[in-house]
Amino acid sequence: MLIASALLSLPLLSLFIIAFGRWERAHAVAYAGCFIACVSLFSGGLEHLGGVWGAPNLVLPFGLPWLKAHFRIDNLSALFLLVINFSGAIASAYAIGYSEHLHERRRVTPFYPLFLFGMNTVLVADDAFVFLVAWEFMSLASWLMVLADHEKPDNRRAAAVYLMMAVFGTFCLLPALGLMAGAGGDYTFAAMRLKDLSGVTGFLVVLLTLLGTGSKAGLVPLHVWLPLAHPAAPSHVSALMSGVMTKVALYGLIRILFDLHGDVGWQWGAAMMVVGGITAVMGVLYAVMQDDIKTLLAYSTVENVGVVVIGLGLAIAFKADGENLLAALALVAGLYHIVNHSVFKSLLFLGAGAVITATGKRSISQLGGLLNRLPVTGAAFLVGAAAASSLPPLNGFVSEWLILQTLFKGPGLPHWAMKFGVPVVGALLALAAALAAACFVRAYGIAFLGRPRTDAARQAGEVTFGMRASLVVLAGACVVLGVIPVTVTDALSHVVQPLTGVSFKVSADLGWPWLSPVSSNRGSYSGTVLVMVGLALFGAVILLVHRFGTEAVRRADAWDCGHREDIPQTQYTGPSFAQPIRRVFGGTVFRARESVVMPPPGDDSPARHTVSMIDPVWDGVYGRIGGIVNWAADLVNRLQYLTVRGYLLMMFCTLVFMLLVVAVRQQS
Known part of the structure; x- marks a missing residue:
C-alpha cells in the first residue's frame, strides 16, 4: 500500500507543477514531494527485500482489453527499488537548491516526477504491457528533460539521437516479449516463465533483449546517445539517468534472461563477457580523452555498465554449465556493482x-584550485572519484574485486572458448580499472588542485547547504558500502537464490566481516579490517610525529619547474595529462592526429597545437546509417512535388502491382 500510494503521488506532483509552476516556491515543493515519495518507495523496497518469492502482487482492471494490469514485488524488484529511490531521494533534495539556478526550470520540473514514476513502475510491472508502457514513460520523460534547453544546437542533436535509440530499444523489446508470450497471447510474466523458449525462438529472445536493454544501458556499440544526452540534461537529471536509469535497463536484462527465460546457453554468457570487456575498455578510453566534466562522467558510466555485464555474462555461463554456486557469486558481484555504481556516479554527477x-x-x-574554494564539494567529489577508480576501502573496489575473483574460476569450465576467453576478459577488466584511475586522477587533479586557471574558478564559492548535504550523504554511502560489504552481499544472497537455485553468502567461510568468495584461505578481503588497520597506522604516525618531531613551522617557496611567477599556464592541462594515453591508444582506436603550427622567426602570432580525433563507432556505423537515411528521405521527399499526372501514374503503378500480387497468390 505504501509503494502504491507513493507511486500515485508522483503523477500528481507533475500536475501540481503544471498548475502552479508560476509560484516561486512551487518547484521546491515539487522536489520535496519527490523526496518524500522516494523515501517511501525506498522503505517499501527495504520491507520486501528478503521476502517470499512471488508475493505480494496486485491486479488492476485496466490495460489491454483482454489483459488486466499486473504488479508484483519480489526480491529482485525490491533491490532495484532501493537502488533507484536512494539516489532519487538524494537527487530530489539536491534539486531544491540546484533548480533555482536553472534558466528554464518549468521545462524540467513537470517531467521529473514522471521520470521517477516510469522507472519505479518498470520494476513492479508483472506483465509485458505495463512493463513497456512504463519503459516508454521513463524514456519520454527523460527525453523531454534532455531537450529542456533546446536553444542550444548540441542539446537538440543529443535529444534527437537519444529519442532514436530509445525507439530502437523499445522496437527490440516489443517482439522479444511477444515471442515469450507465444501464440496464446498471455502477456503476464507468470505465463512467460512456463514457456519453452528453445531453438530459434530462444535465440531471438536473447538477441532482442540484449539489443533492447543494451541500448538503454549504454553497451558498445549502442552507447552513442549516452555521452550526448547525459551532459545535455540538468545535473540532477543526469545523475539519475547515468546512475539509475541505466540500472533499470540492466534490471530488464536480468529479469528476462535469468527469470522469464531462465535457460540461456553458455555461449550467450561468453558473448556478454566479451561485449562487457570491450565496453569497459572503450568507455574509459573515451572518458580519459574528454575535457567536458559531464561528458567524461557519461563515458565512465559506459565503462561501469561493461563491468556489470561481465559479471552477468559469467553468471549465465556458470548457470548453463550447472555451476550454480559460482553463478550465484557472479550474480552477487554484478548486482553489487550495480548498487555501487548508482551511488558513486550519482555523487559525481x-x-x-x-x-x-x-x-x-x-x-x-x-x-x-577549487578544493580551497569548494572544500565540501571537493572532498565529496574526491570520495566519488576514488570509488570510481576502484580504490579500497571504498565500494567500487569491492564489487570489481568480486568479479575478478569469479573470473579466476572461469577457466575451469569445460569449454575452450571460456578457457581462452576468460583470461582475455580479465585482462580487459584490469586495463579498464587502471585507465579509470588515470582518468579520475586527471579529472580531480586538473579541476580541484593546483591554481585557478580562470577568473570564474578564482571567484567560485561553495554551493547551498542542501546541495552540500546531498553530496556528503552519497560520499558516506560510498564509504559504508565499501567498509561493511558483508552486510550487503548477505542481503544480495536473497535476491540471487530464486534466480540461480542456491543461497550463497560470500562471507560463509570466514564469517563477518570477511569476504571469502573462493575459499577461506585464498582470496579473502575485509574492508572493515582494512579501515581499522589504516586508522591505527594513521594514529601511530601522528603520535610519532608529534612526540619526536619538531613543532616549528617552516615556510618555503613552492617549486614550479624553476618558475617563481604565479602563472597558471605552467600547470598541467587536461589534454597534456591525457597525451601519453592518447598516443598509445588514440592513434589506432580514435585515429588521433596532432598538428603544430609554429610561426617563423619575427612573426609574433601565437603557435597552435591542435588534436583531432574521431569516434569510430559513430563514424563507422551510425554516421553511415544516417547518410543512408538522409538519402532515402531526400528521395521520398520528391514525391510531394509531383505533378497531377505524376500522382496518377504512381497510383496506376501501385494498382498494377497489387493486382499482380493477388494473381500470384491465387495461382500458388
Missing part, C-alpha cells in the same frame, strides 16, 4: 553540477 553552479564552467581545463 551531482558534484559536477555543484562545480558548474559555482563556476559556470564545464571544461576541466578552465577550472583548478
